[in-house]
Amino acid sequence: MTKDHAARNLDRPAALDVDRVRADFPVLARIVHGKPLAYLDNAATAQKPRAVIETLDRYYREYNSNIHRGVHRLSEEATAAYEGARERIRAFINARSVREVIYVRGTTEAINLVAQCYGRARLKAGDEILVTEMEHHSNIVPWQIVCGQTGAVLRVVPISDAGEVVMEEFERLLSPKTRIVALAHVSNALGTVNPVREMVRLARERGAVTLLDGAQAVPHMTVDVQELDCDFYAFSGHKLFGPTGIGILYGREKLLEEMPPYQGGGDMIKAVTFEKTLWNDLPYKFEAGTPHIAGGIGLGAAVDYVGSVGLDAIGAWEQELLAYATRAAQEVKGLRIIGTSAHKAAVLSFVLDFIHPHDLGTILDAEGIAIRTGHHCAMPVMDRYSVPATARASFAFYNTLDEVDRLIAGIEKARKVFAR
Amino acid sequence: MMDIKDLYQEIIVDHNRSPRNFGVLEGSDLRLEGFNPLCGDRLTLYLKLDGERVSDIRFDGNGCAISVASASLMTEAMKGRTTAEARAIFDAFHHLLTSPQPPADTASLGKLAALAGVRDYPTRIKCATLCWHTLNALLEGRSTPVSTE
Numbered sequence: 001m002t003k004d005h006a007a008r009n010l011d012r013p014a015a016l017d018v019d020r021v022r023a024d025f026p027v028l029a030r031i032v033h034g035k036p037l038a039y040l041d042n043a044a045t046a047q048k049p050r051a052v053i054e055t056l057d058r059y060y061r062e063y064n065s066n067i068h069r070g071v072h073r074l075s076e077e078a079t080a081a082y083e084g085a086r087e088r089i090r091a092f093i094n095a096r097s098v099r100e101v102i103y104v105r106g107t108t109e110a111i112n113l114v115a116q117c118y119g120r121a122r123l124k125a126g127d128e129i130l131v132t133e134m135e136h137h138s139n140i141v142p143w144q145i146v147c148g149q150t151g152a153v154l155r156v157v158p159i160s161d162a163g164e165v166v167m168e169e170f171e172r173l174l175s176p177k178t179r180i181v182a183l184a185h186v187s188n189a190l191g192t193v194n195p196v197r198e199m200v201r202l203a204r205e206r207g208a209v210t211l212l213d214g215a216q217a218v219p220h221m222t223v224d225v226q227e228l229d230c231d232f233y234a235f236s237g238h239k240l241f242g243p244t245g246i247g248i249l250y251g252r253e254k255l256l257e258e259m260p261p262y263q264g265g266g267d268m269i270k271a272v273t274f275e276k277t278l279w280n281d282l283p284y285k286f287e288a289g290t291p292h293i294a295g296g297i298g299l300g301a302a303v304d305y306v307g308s309v310g311l312d313a314i315g316a317w318e319q320e321l322l323a324y325a326t327r328a329a330q331e332v333k334g335l336r337i338i339g340t341s342a343h344k345a346a347v348l349s350f351v352l353d354f355i356h357p358h359d360l361g362t363i364l365d366a367e368g369i370a371i372r373t374g375h376h377c378a379m380p381v382m383d384r385y386s387v388p389a390t391a392r393a394s395f396a397f398y399n400t401l402d403e404v405d406r407l408i409a410g411i412e413k414a415r416k417v418f419a420r
Numbered sequence: 421m422m423d424i425k426d427l428y429q430e431i432i433v434d435h436n437r438s439p440r441n442f443g444v445l446e447g448s449d450l451r452l453e454g455f456n457p458l459c460g461d462r463l464t465l466y467l468k469l470d471g472e473r474v475s476d477i478r479f480d481g482n483g484c485a486i487s488v489a490s491a492s493l494m495t496e497a498m499k500g501r502t503t504a505e506a507r508a509i510f511d512a513f514h515h516l517l518t519s520p521q522p523p524a525d526t527a528s529l530g531k532l533a534a535l536a537g538v539r540d541y542p543t544r545i546k547c548a549t550l551c552w553h554t555l556n557a558l559l560e561g562r563s564t565p566v567s568t569e
Contacts, residue, residue, distance in 0.1 A: 033422055356484035358459055359428070362541060366424045374459050388460040388482050417428050418436075418485070 015320075016313040022398045024049040024305075035368030038403040043188050043216060043347055043394030044372050045238045048302075052242055055301035059294045067293055068267060068284075082293050085300025086283075092303045093233065094224040095250050099282035102249040102256075103296050107215040108138040110234030110249035111182070113286065114211055115142035117259040118232075119180060125151025128177040130208070132157045132165050132194070133384055134187040137377040139213045143182060152179070159384060163190035163339040171202060178208045185217035185233075189378040189392070190339030191322075191347030193217070200230050209255070215239055219396065220318055220345045222311045225250050237295060241396075242302030246295030249286070256282050263288040314397040318346035321395045325404045332411055338381075338390050346395035349376075352411065355418050357391040363414040369407055427537040427544075428485065431493075436485035441495035445478035454554030454566040456546055461487045465554045472502045484547050486538060491551035493532055503559055510556050517545055 022028050025047045030037040039047060059081065065074035067082050083098070090101045104110045119129070129143045133156055140154075147154050155178075157170045174181070181203040186193050200210045211232040217223055218235045225233050232255075237246040251259075261268055261279055265288030270278040279285045306314070325348050329335050334353035352360060361373035372392045375382045382388060393407055445451075445466030455462040463481030467474060477495045494513075498506050512529055516522065516536055526533035538548045546568040554566045 358461075358484035358544070358547065359486070362427065362544060363424050366422050379460075382460065388462070417424060418433055 042396040106247035123150040191344040242299040435489035439492040
């Protein structure tokens with residue numbers, strides 16, 4: 001840290017100790033193209049703390065075995081660790097019961113599960129599914145598929161120039177035909193934090209079932225599914241400093257009970273004969289086959305880690321990073337921020353009038369700075385702002401003000417490369 | 421350590437800023453779209469043939485500097501060539517970017533050799549080759565849009 005930045009930190013004794021948390025993430029010590037890595041692509045995937053890496057390592061070294069069925073010691077240990085992690089994840093999102101906490105591969109699978117097991121089972125021709133214009137493709141395409149299967153219709157709530165849901169339009173589009181409302185809690189491309197509590201309340205008033213895509217929310221803020229009152233909540237482990245290939249679908253128990261299974265196989269049944277099969281109880285009904293055992297245990301470790309740092313401290317530091325980066329970006333000539341909602345997670349999406357995002361991404365990479373460039377799996381958002389792509393710096397609590405300075409310096413370097 | 425100026429050579433920066441043969445070609449015989457779904461680059465290539473000879477070629481669209489400069493340099497290199505010569509240049513250019521061993525002599529490629537630096541940036545090779553694959557598809561008489569994926 002520079003002296004200036006260190007002095008800023010001293011002003012806030014309660015603030016998160018960035019240098020200390022950085023030491024928990026081995027990859028942050030990497031040198032890329034001869035420069036220290038500045039990892040600003042956290043909305044794509046977050047880095048893993050030593051606690052998660054060692055948990056995975058320990059599982060494979062010491063007690064790797066299948067769960068739920070073995071009578072031997074290792075299986076008991078693996079089952080206890082996997083189910084213990086589920087309980088801690090339940091507490092992390094304040095679900096009422098572990099029966100409401102289903103292990104899936106990630107947010108995408110969670111949404112597909114709801115689309116197929118709730119949507120396909122219940123929707124009729126003419127029913128409506130409501131999404132917003134800022135959704136990730138994974139909260140659009142599963143609904144398009146179920147619309148094709150059932151004759152239901154996908155409706156889209158527009159967003160404003162600032163990247164906020166137009167609430168009057170949301171209320172107008174909520175109709176007696178609306179059966180499902182599927183919303184990003186936080187937009188991956190814009191950073192917008194949607195007023196989901198209010199939106200869920202309005203949807204439930206009209207009798208619609210609600211799903212929140214929480215992939216970009218859980219790493220940054222406390223999520224309480226009971227307080228949000230949503231019916232389904234989906235998130236991925238890998239954006240929450242946990243392993244890839246594991247995620248969570250929270251579902252209201254009553255709805256999950258009524259839904260048919262997602263896949264057939266082992267572990268999701270009570271008894272099988274060729275005439276009839278009895279589904280297992282929740283949550284196992286939705287967990288066919290040997291799951292990602294290490295992933296579940298690792299996600300438990302990630303949730304513990306995030307809890308130990310504290311989401312309040314995380315949120316406060318990230319907001320400081322965002323405010324600092326936003327101010328600095330506004331000083332850059334020719335830079336336009338895409339997504340200027342008053343309520344944002346630490347995502348800075350932008351375009352420059354002198355360079356395409358991909359060229360900027362390559363030039364920043366040569367400086368050791370990792371950002372994302374492209375459409376961010378949100379092509380309708382790119383269309384909304386009439387840009388082919390954006391550059392996106394997305395922050396986590398281990399990022400520093402110095403890294404923001406390096407980002408801005410990298411943009412200025414790119415300007416020089418293109419000004420010849 | 422990589423030097424970014426090996427990639428963004430002056431000629432590339434120049435052709436990105438002022439692309440040659442840019443815009444719709446009225447009365448073209450052939451036109452085809454190419455796109456890179458990974459990054460959103462899109463271009464349309466227009467071709468006018470005089471028998472077997474490329475009498476005019478233009479492009480328009482939207483993309484990064486590598487993709488725009490590559491298309492601009494390609495149109496310059498193609499004008500007046502026979503379709504057989506055009507295919508030979510395509511092969512040489514493709515070889516330049518994708519063969520395990522870079523060609524020892526790039527003089528025959530003329531200005532196109534400025535794009536050789538893209539070799540060292542695997543994620544950007546598709547940016548440089550999009551327009552070329554589109555041209556190749558046009559010359560082969562294909563009519564479905566070209567995708568790099």
